[in-house]
Amino acid sequence: MKHRFLIVGLLLLFGLSSVWAQTEPPEADSMVVDSTELFPAAVSDVQVVDKPNDHGHAVIVTWETSADDGGGKNNVLRYEIFYSTSFDGPFDSVGAVPAGTGEFRHIGSKEPLDSAFVPDYTDLFYQIDAVTADPTIRTTSDVLGPVQCSGQWFNTGRIPVLVAVLIFGLLTAFFVLSAKRGKKLYVRPIGGIEAVDDAIGRATEMGRPILYVLGLGSAADVATIASFTILGRVAKRVAEYQTELIVPTYDPIVMSVAQEVVKSSYFDAGRPEDYKEDCVHFVTQSQFAYVAAVNGIMLRELPATCVYMGKFFAESLLLAETGSLAGSIQISGTDEIAQIPFFIVACDYTLIGEELYAASAYLGREPKLLGSLKAQDFAKAAFVVLAIVGLLAANFEWSEFTTLFQVID
Amino acid sequence: MRRTTYIVVAGVVLLFGLSWVLHAVSMSGEADGIERAFMITMAAFLTLAIYSFLYKDNPFYKFAEHLYVGVSAAYWMCQAFWSTIVGNLFPRLSEGLSSYFQQPYQASGWNITYWIPVILGIMLLMRLTEKYGWMSRWPLAMIVGTTAGLNFVRYLRSDFVVQVSSTFMPLLGEDPHRWQGFGAFISNLDLSATGQLAAIVSNWVIFIGVICGIIYFYFSKEHSGAFGRASRLGIWILMITFGASFGYTVMGRISLLVGRITFLFKDWLQIIS
Numbered sequence: 001m002k003h004r005f006l007i008v009g010l011l012l013l014f015g016l017s018s019v020w021a022q023t024e025p026p027e028a029d030s031m032v033v034d035s036t037e038l039f040p041a042a043v044s045d046v047q048v049v050d051k052p053n054d055h056g057h058a059v060i061v062t063w064e065t066s067a068d069d070g071g072g073k074n075n076v077l078r079y080e081i082f083y084s085t086s087f088d089g090p091f092d093s094v095g096a097v098p099a100g101t102g103e104f105r106h107i108g109s110k111e112p113l114d115s116a117f118v119p120d121y122t123d124l125f126y127q128i129d130a131v132t133a134d135p136t137i138r139t140t141s142d143v144l145g146p147v148q149c150s151g152q153w154f155n156t157g158r159i160p161v162l163v164a165v166l167i168f169g170l171l172t173a174f175f176v177l178s179a180k181r182g183k184k185l186y187v188r189p190i191g192g193i194e195a196v197d198d199a200i201g202r203a204t205e206m207g208r209p210i211l212y213v214l215g216l217g218s219a220a221d222v223a224t225i226a227s228f229t230i231l232g233r234v235a236k237r238v239a240e241y242q243t244e245l246i247v248p249t250y251d252p253i254v255m256s257v258a259q260e261v262v263k264s265s266y267f268d269a270g271r272p273e274d275y276k277e278d279c280v281h282f283v284t285q286s287q288f289a290y291v292a293a294v295n296g297i298m299l300r301e302l303p304a305t306c307v308y309m310g311k312f313f314a315e316s317l318l319l320a321e322t323g324s325l326a327g328s329i330q331i332s333g334t335d336e337i338a339q340i341p342f343f344i345v346a347c348d349y350t351l352i353g354e355e356l357y358a359a360s361a362y363l364g365r366e367p368k369l370l371g372s373l374k375a376q377d378f379a380k381a382a383f384v385v386l387a388i389v390g391l392l393a394a395n396f397e398w399s400e401f402t403t404l405f406q407v408i409d
Numbered sequence: 410m411r412r413t414t415y416i417v418v419a420g421v422v423l424l425f426g427l428s429w430v431l432h433a434v435s436m437s438g439e440a441d442g443i444e445r446a447f448m449i450t451m452a453a454f455l456t457l458a459i460y461s462f463l464y465k466d467n468p469f470y471k472f473a474e475h476l477y478v479g480v481s482a483a484y485w486m487c488q489a490f491w492s493t494i495v496g497n498l499f500p501r502l503s504e505g506l507s508s509y510f511q512q513p514y515q516a517s518g519w520n521i522t523y524w525i526p527v528i529l530g531i532m533l534l535m536r537l538t539e540k541y542g543w544m545s546r547w548p549l550a551m552i553v554g555t556t557a558g559l560n561f562v563r564y565l566r567s568d569f570v571v572q573v574s575s576t577f578m579p580l581l582g583e584d585p586h587r588w589q590g591f592g593a594f595i596s597n598l599d600l601s602a603t604g605q606l607a608a609i610v611s612n613w614v615i616f617i618g619v620i621c622g623i624i625y626f627y628f629s630k631e632h633s634g635a636f637g638r639a640s641r642l643g644i645w646i647l648m649i650t651f652g653a654s655f656g657y658t659v660m661g662r663i664s665l666l667v668g669r670i671t672f673l674f675k676d677w678l679q680i681i682s
Contacts, residue, residue: 113515161566168565187628219549220556222564256536257549286481292459292474299466341655344648352647354626362628377629383573384620390577391616405574 040068040076040130042139048126048147056120056151057108066130069099080129087125087143120150160405171378176371185370192331192349193359199329200237203304209244211303213294213319215310215334216287219253223335227309228261229360234307235265239274247280248297250290255282291315295322308332309356312339320346333359418468425454453677456669498523576619578612618646
């Protein structure tokens with residue numbers, strides 16, 4: 001009997017000790033670190049302002065970096081920026097910047113259906129998370145805001161450009177009016193353009209066509225616009241000499257404008273019946289397919305003269321080399337600096353950069369073109385003077401002058 | 410066509426077929442082996458056809474040229490239609506058209522700004538009619554005028570204002586190579602690319618190069634006397650720049666040639682691994 005009580009007692013003791021073992025709080029482990037100690041300090045002094053000098057839909061957020069960024073626990077890896085149109089959220093992530101950065105520009109979309117759309121004239125709230133290498137360990141700042149963004153009519157950072165536009169506009173107007181009043185404006189002879197008439201004469205004598213390539217630019221590129229003027233002059237001479245003209249184009253709009261230009265030149269020459277609309281034709285809008293087609297035309301039609309005026313890219317040497325192979329006199333002009341060397345080595349005459357624009361004025365002799373060319377020359381003279389003064393300012397550290405030319409976006 | 414031409418064409422067709430068969434056999438384990446073999450053979454044939462232009466104009470070049478022009482013209486037309494008209498215009502214009510072309514409707518009510526390009530586009534197409542062809546000049550004028558106006562400000566900024574400020578440079582060096590006198594310059598003479606001498610020479614070359622280059626492009630005065638000498642120096646500087654640019658670009662073209670040759674020898678002939 002005693003044994004039974006002893007056994008029951010031992011079993012009860014065992015059971016109680018087991019229950020105790022389960023309910024007793026675990027002994028503190030000295031190796032486990034309290035995770036709250038890993039959380040970095042939040043950013044401070046957060047400011048949100050509408051981005052100035054823009055079309056709206058943008059906010060600049062600035063802050064003092066976390067005390068644990070570059071110091072303290074030194075565990076901040078990046079800052080994540082969240083925004084919401086409500087103080088209570090939900091907040092959406094709009095970007096992140098690396099540690100050490102104290103500014104974020106939230107440039108949103110202006111399209112209402114775009115996921116990145118940021119509305120104007122609406123309260124916006126921001127939060128910044130200081131994030132560690134473990135993305136779950138982060139500290140969120142207080143909610144900042146509200147701020148409203150809006151567009152501005154004037155970008156004050158571009159005042160130097162406005163001044164330059166006004167001065168250049170006034171100069172152009174002055175010289176155009178002077179030219180219209182009959183004042184003779186001198187333009188020095190330009191070698192390449194003097195050769196155009198000779199080249200057209202050569203084509204007439206040989207009974208072979210003239211190939212005019214307008215390049216790969218759009219109808220709004222300055223080089224293409226200048227090329228239209230030269231094309232007009234070439235087409236007029238072609239009409240007078242009754243030579244064939246071939247103008248393969250890359251851009252449909254350029255083709256339309258070129259057709260108008262050539263047509264009016266034939267009218268001016270008194271030979272509208274000789275104008276064939278197909279002489280200006282569209283090829284394709286693929287760069288090298290266009291080159292392949294023009295090269296084919298060169299080798300089959302064997303033009304006496306090839307004129308390349310406009311915007312050219314990697315195809316410049318391919319065209320000029322084939323023209324040379326076909327035995328054509330070649331005159332080129334482009335404002336694409338990287339392509340000018342290819343034209344120089346492969347063509348007989350090359351108009352370098354601005355010579356192309358000057359050539360159109362030189363050929364056209366129209367008051368508007370001559371006036372703008374004169375204004376450009378005055379602008380260049382002003383450039384030289386300003387560069388010298390600016391150079392002195394830079395050397396003598398007159399920052400007041402040099403800052404006048406700083407353009408801020 | 411001459412008899413020789415027939416023989417050459419037949420030979421090329423035979424080689425094409427042989428290449429296709431051999432590649433198809435080597436790719437027989439792959440699911441689309443026959444198609445891939447055809448594509449590789451076709452690519453090699455077109456590459457060689459285009460290169461045959463180096464010899465002279467020939468039927469193979471003509472074939473490759475016309476294929477390329479035709480495919481690209483059709484491709485860009487489809488691309489323009491589907492990306493511009495279907496992808497951009499219809500979803501902002503009409504819910505019916507958007508759903509017909511399975512595009513998400515993006516408009517928030519009637520907006521006249523999307524109708525302006527439609528009207529201008531239709532006016533542009535009027536050139537196809539003889540009677541109303543004059544209407545196409547209006548959108549052309551708008552395209553050219555608007556873009557020229559926008560570019561005017563852009564160019565004046567990048568090519569004038571910013572360029573002016575870029576020439577404001579210290580001709581006697583700046584920190585940490587600021588001019589401390591001739592004695593200090595000689596005693597600390599550093600011929601490295603980052604040294605004071607290189608910095609000073611570089612700044613002088615930029616300044617003189619810019620000024621003389623601009624003088625070359627001055628059209629209102631005859632280039633004679635001192636002005637002419639400065640202009641000649643300007644064209645020398647331009648030519649040296651073009652020479653450097655030429656060499657740099659030629660190197661880029663050589664890498665393109667290497668790419669094509671690698672394709673021919675590796676993917677097609679499988680001579681190199």
